[in-house]
Amino acid sequence: MIESVAIVGLGLMGGSLARALAARGVRVFGYDRDLEALTAALGEGVVAAPIGNGFAEVAQANVVVFAVPVQIAPEILARLAPHAERVRLITDVGSTKRTIVQAAHELGLADRFVGAHPFTGDHRSGWNASRLDLFSGARVFLCPAEATTATALETALEFWSTVGAVTEVMTADAHDERIAWTSHLPQITATALALALGEQRLGAQQLGPGGRGMTRLAASDAEMWTNIALDNRIAILRAIEALQEKLAEARAAIDATDEAAVRAFFENGARWQTPQPISKD
Amino acid sequence: MIESVAIVGLGLMGGSLARALAARGVRVFGYDRDLEALTAALGEGVVAAPIGNGFAEVAQANVVVFAVPVQIAPEILARLAPHAERVRLITDVGSTKRTIVQAAHELGLADRFVGAHPFTGDHRSGWNASRLDLFSGARVFLCPAEATTATALETALEFWSTVGAVTEVMTADAHDERIAWTSHLPQITATALALALGEQRLGAQQLGPGGRGMTRLAASDAEMWTNIALDNRIAILRAIEALQEKLAEARAAIDATDEAAVRAFFENGARWQTPQPISKD
Numbered sequence: 018m019i020e021s022v023a024i025v026g027l028g029l030m031g032g033s034l035a036r037a038l039a040a041r042g043v044r045v046f047g048y049d050r051d052l053e054a055l056t057a058a059l060g061e062g063v064v065a066a067p068i069g070n071g072f073a074e075v076a077q078a079n080v081v082v083f084a085v086p087v088q089i090a091p092e093i094l095a096r097l098a099p100h101a102e103r104v105r106l107i108t109d110v111g112s113t114k115r116t117i118v119q120a121a122h123e124l125g126l127a128d129r130f131v132g133a134h135p136f137t138g139d140h141r142s143g144w145n146a147s148r149l150d151l152f153s154g155a156r157v158f159l160c161p162a163e164a165t166t167a168t169a170l171e172t173a174l175e176f177w178s179t180v181g182a183v184t185e186v187m188t189a190d191a192h193d194e195r196i197a198w199t200s201h202l203p204q205i206t207a208t209a210l211a212l213a214l215g216e217q218r219l220g221a222q223q224l225g226p227g228g229r230g231m232t233r234l235a236a237s238d239a240e241m242w243t244n245i246a247l248d249n250r251i252a253i254l255r256a257i258e259a260l261q262e263k264l265a266e267a268r269a270a271i272d273a274t275d276e277a278a279v280r281a282f283f284e285n286g287a288r289w290q291t292p293q294p295i296s297k298d
Numbered sequence: 299m300i301e302s303v304a305i306v307g308l309g310l311m312g313g314s315l316a317r318a319l320a321a322r323g324v325r326v327f328g329y330d331r332d333l334e335a336l337t338a339a340l341g342e343g344v345v346a347a348p349i350g351n352g353f354a355e356v357a358q359a360n361v362v363v364f365a366v367p368v369q370i371a372p373e374i375l376a377r378l379a380p381h382a383e384r385v386r387l388i389t390d391v392g393s394t395k396r397t398i399v400q401a402a403h404e405l406g407l408a409d410r411f412v413g414a415h416p417f418t419g420d421h422r423s424g425w426n427a428s429r430l431d432l433f434s435g436a437r438v439f440l441c442p443a444e445a446t447t448a449t450a451l452e453t454a455l456e457f458w459s460t461v462g463a464v465t466e467v468m469t470a471d472a473h474d475e476r477i478a479w480t481s482h483l484p485q486i487t488a489t490a491l492a493l494a495l496g497e498q499r500l501g502a503q504q505l506g507p508g509g510r511g512m513t514r515l516a517a518s519d520a521e522m523w524t525n526i527a528l529d530n531r532i533a534i535l536r537a538i539e540a541l542q543e544k545l546a547e548a549r550a551a552i553d554a555t556d557e558a559a560v561r562a563f564f565e566n567g568a569r570w571q572t573p574q575p576i577s578k579d
Binding site: 136210242256267279280 | 437490493506518520548549557561563566568571
């Protein structure tokens with residue numbers, strides 16, 4: 018039974034987790050640098066008690082969740098570690114998993130650490146964007162460290178099921194490689210497209226529904242994505258290169274007025290939507 | 299008063315127009331190569347009478363609308379021209395406007411021709427995707443020829459207002475240049491992204507909501523887009539090149555672990571969503 022959870026960071030992810038847990042009767046301890054967010058969470062009765070800057074309160078929780086930017090998570094993990102001796106599970110919500118799993122290992126926390134990446138959310142961020150059902154039916158990738166105990170992994174599965182998520186376990190390496198394609202490349206593409214349009218002084222209001230769907234992600238949190246892009250650099254570079262190749266193919270076909278090649282480009286793209294065999298990584 | 303309209307092509311666009319007009323008491327004559335679509339439109343009472351292969355029935359209509367692929371529109375326009383002497387307006391729904399406006403000019407129909415591009419629709423196509431409210435509140439670009447009379451343009455404004463559209467008048471050249479950026483580039487980007495993912499054996503089911511939004515357009519009608527890409531070739535090549543440059547910038551910044559440049563990339567992209575000054579073309 019998970020009776021109490023400490024959540025560090027009450028943004029879109031942490032705030033939504035707090036809402037989902039509190040609604041299920043779990044006692045939530047909350048921390049946020051932003052006092053307004055923390056005050057709001059306490060005021061709404063979502064967070065039962067605040068966590069101070071010393072992080073001593075985490076000692077009272079069964080589970081600790083990091084919901085802070087991926088770049089500062091290791092540092093906070095270090096500050097929190099001394100108080101987490103009786104905690105059964107330490108998990109997070111970062112979009113990349115290699116760095117944080119490695120940090121947990123180096124801090125000697127790997128036995129109770131399971132990295133998590135909820136594959137959900139949207140381009141908004143912060144406590145005000147958080148909502149009760151964010152994780153309901155959402156896919157959550159779980160990445161145990163090599164030293165993670167079976168008990169900790171079971172607690173992670175229980176924890177994420179509690180808030181309605183569908184879990185999928187994989188290594189941190191496999192996760193980061195996969196997500197470079199399925200999440201990071203789409204984000205970078207949306208941003209690049211928005212910038213290309215902006216240079217033509219064309220904004221969202223000049224787009225149709227299709228174009229708006231293709232640029233919505235450009236509004237995503239820039240700081241978070243800077244961190245992600247640097248953290249998952251190598252895999253992302255490969256993914257961008259693959260997209261550049263496809264654009265170069267399209268451009269060459271159109272430039273040459275090669276109707277068969279242009280048709281193949283669009284036909285193969287349309288065919289992609291039908292389910293493909295899934296790689297086994 | 300527009301009392302009768304001949305619609306050539308009963309797909310997503312033509313079918314939706316037929317539905318919207320019939321619902322407002324306009325008598326709709328309909329043509330489609332696909333007898334199933336035509337039979338369905340007649341059976342549902344949306345089309346009042348069929349148009350035969352000789353196109354003689356268009357003589358009874360106030361307005362003729364082409365809703366056929368942009369590449370075959372000029373040919374059908376030629377076959378139909380002899381029957382269109384008393385027609386007050388000839389319009390279309392193609393995604394590019396230069397070619398069709400030029401064709402109308404060459405056939406001596408330019409005085410009554412106003413090209414139209416409803417900036418709506420989705421990745422589905424065909425009669426079965428057509429719906430009553432497709433044009434309700436939709437933006438429709440109107441591109442008169444040089445020789446278009448004021449009366450014909452007024453009829454076009456009346457016609458598109460009848461089905462609830464918001465009209466914007468511009469030259470065919472300005473339209474095709476604009477739309478290369480706001481519609482054609484997003485489509486090509488979605489297709490290229492889908493192909494890059496497909497090569498990794500990653501399908502739509504591996505994507506989150508963001509990635510799905512970025513690839514939805516890949517399912518669009520390949521034949522239509524092949525025609526568009528070739529018809530608006532020069533402007534599209536420029537637009538692809540601009541996107542390639544933005545991706546190259548992102549890649550260089552990430553490759554160099556240049557945090558400031560990576561941050562600027564995402565920050566400028568996020569800033570794009572706020573309304574930009576509109577170019578006056």
